[in-house]
Amino acid sequence: EPEVTQTPSHQVTQMGQEVILRCVPISNHLYFYWYRQILGQKVEFLVSFYNNEISEKSEIFDDQFSVERPDGSNFTLKIRSTKLEDSAMYFCASSWDRGGELFFGEGSRLTVL
Amino acid sequence: GESVGLHLPTLSVQEGDNSIINCAYSNSASDYFIWYKQESGKGPQFIIDIRSNMDKRQGQRVTVLLNKTVKHLSLQIAATQPGDSAVYFCAENRDNAGNMLTFGGGTRLMVKP
Numbered sequence: 275e276p277e278v279t280q281t282p283s284h285q286v287t288q289m290g291q292e293v294i295l296r297c298v299p300i301s302n303h304l305y306f307y308w309y310r311q312i313l314g315q316k317v318e319f320l321v322s323f324y325n326n327e328i329s330e331k332s333e334i335f336d337d338q339f340s341v342e343r344p345d346g347s348n349f350t351l352k353i354r355s356t357k358l359e360d361s362a363m364y365f366c367a368s369s370w371d372r373g374g375e376l377f378f379g380e381g382s383r384l385t386v387l
Numbered sequence: 388g389e390s391v392g393l394h395l396p397t398l399s400v401q402e403g404d405n406s407i408i409n410c411a412y413s414n415s416a417s418d419y420f421i422w423y424k425q426e427s428g429k430g431p432q433f434i435i436d437i438r439s440n441m442d443k444r445q446g447q448r449v450t451v452l453l454n455k456t457v458k459h460l461s462l463q464i465a466a467t468q469p470g471d472s473a474v475y476f477c478a479e480n481r482d483n484a485g486n487m488l489t490f491g492g493g494t495r496l497m498v499k500p
Contacts, residue, residue: 278430305485305486307486309488314395315492316476316490316491316492316493317431317476317478317488317490318490319487319488319489322485322486322487329485330485330487332487365430365431367430367486369486372485372486373419373480373485373486374486375433375436376421376431376433376486376488377433378423378430378431378432379430380428380429380430381429381430
């Protein structure tokens, strides 16, 4: 069964460092997403991406965050200068169409010290 | 995909019994609702969805009920099995908002053998 894969599964970084989280969406999907979940809190939408550009983003997705799909397979989330409050589980997801069923990866846990 | 919070509501049921998990949503403009299951170490997994023009939808062993008057959603699991033990999230979406989902806080279902 096709699945969304994410790397790394866990990353520990120092505050102020740049972090890149990587995702390989399901191969024939066209829409890509990042969500995050701070421990003990709800899953929150960050950004959606289609046709090589951001289609929607939340207030959380500020200038410190960026996404790209550099090679047609990987979909990355970059945090330029991490803060303590960026510590969370980051989930990548993909879908075939806009509003279609979302398939989530297993998440990348980011710990900022 | 750790999504456990210290204060996550918990429903404990006996194997073979039916389970009902409830969710209140906030946005009266939401017209698409989804239930997700999250097992330990995994990302959210789609279970069943319902659009606002329906009040009930059935899947395999699962039924979703939607009451738009009181903005309430429920997930019924028939003949609950140990493999159903997980955290369950409801999510809401406005149909023209792509997959910019708003997730609920989650309920932990524990199935006793």
